[in-house]
Amino acid sequence: MDVEDIRADLTEVLITEEEIHAKLAELARRVEADYADTTPLLVGVLKGAVMVMADFARELRIHIDMDWMAVSSYGAGTESSGVVRILKDLDTDIAGRDVLIVEDIIDSGLTLSWLLQNLRSRGAKSVKILALLRKPESIKVDVDVAYVGFDIPPAFVVGYGLDFAERYRNLRAIGVLAPHVYE
Numbered sequence: 001m002d003v004e005d006i007r008a009d010l011t012e013v014l015i016t017e018e019e020i021h022a023k024l025a026e027l028a029r030r031v032e033a034d035y036a037d038t039t040p041l042l043v044g045v046l047k048g049a050v051m052v053m054a055d056f057a058r059e060l061r062i063h064i065d066m067d068w069m070a071v072s073s074y075g076a077g078t079e080s081s082g083v084v085r086i087l088k089d090l091d092t093d094i095a096g097r098d099v100l101i102v103e104d105i106i107d108s109g110l111t112l113s114w115l116l117q118n119l120r121s122r123g124a125k126s127v128k129i130l131a132l133l134r135k136p137e138s139i140k141v142d143v144d145v146a147y148v149g150f151d152i153p154p155a156f157v158v159g160y161g162l163d164f165a166e167r168y169r170n171l172r173a174i175g176v177l178a179p180h181v182y183e
């Protein structure tokens, strides 16, 4: 039987697996230096950030703690409402902790802007953001992102954790989905 290769659904690969890993290594060196005197708590935002978290955490040569949150801001629509609900909260008390939020993408910025406020209000010592991707032309609210992997155009992208209707998260590279897939 012929196996259907889901990579054929991309019109373009924007960022290869090798480029992702090189960038994560580069960011890891900066994070190691910035957190040399503390044990940061990395907070991965489910589900999109699973791949970034898994690979970035393994690049780090310092002690870290890891926790996860799941939030929803898109509801039934395709545009972020800005009203964020917590679907799974942290297991960790973050009062006095140095928190590093790990995200796959900052698109409108609404999810991260809300999350930043929420985690700061719990008395964390510091809260910073690492995002693999950012779409500068789509940003609606300014969010201070300490560590950015790549600035990309405002196209809908999938792969490496990013989904379209829950699919394509398992692609190794990040690419643009062919219009025939969703039209």
Ligand SMILES: O=P(O)(O)OC[C@H]1O[C@H](OP(=O)(O)OP(=O)(O)O)[C@H](O)[C@@H]1O
Pocket (backbone or CB within 6 Å): 045, 046, 047, 048, 049, 071, 072, 073, 074, 080, 103, 104, 105, 106, 107, 108, 109, 110, 111, 112, 162, 163
């Ligand atoms: O900057 P924004 O416009 O708020 O968009 C970015 C957020 O949207 C995606 O998550 P989504 O809510 O689709 O959930 P998922 O991670 O489970 O795919 C992505 O993983 C970010 O968390």
Ligand code: HPA
Pocket (backbone or CB within 6 Å): 105, 107, 155, 156, 157, 158, 162, 163, 164
């Ligand atoms: O471009 C995107 N792709 C997948 N999920 C997303 N969530 C926000 N932006 C995107």
Ligand SMILES: [Mg+2]
Pocket (backbone or CB within 6 Å): 048, 162, 163
């Ligand atoms: Mg998504």
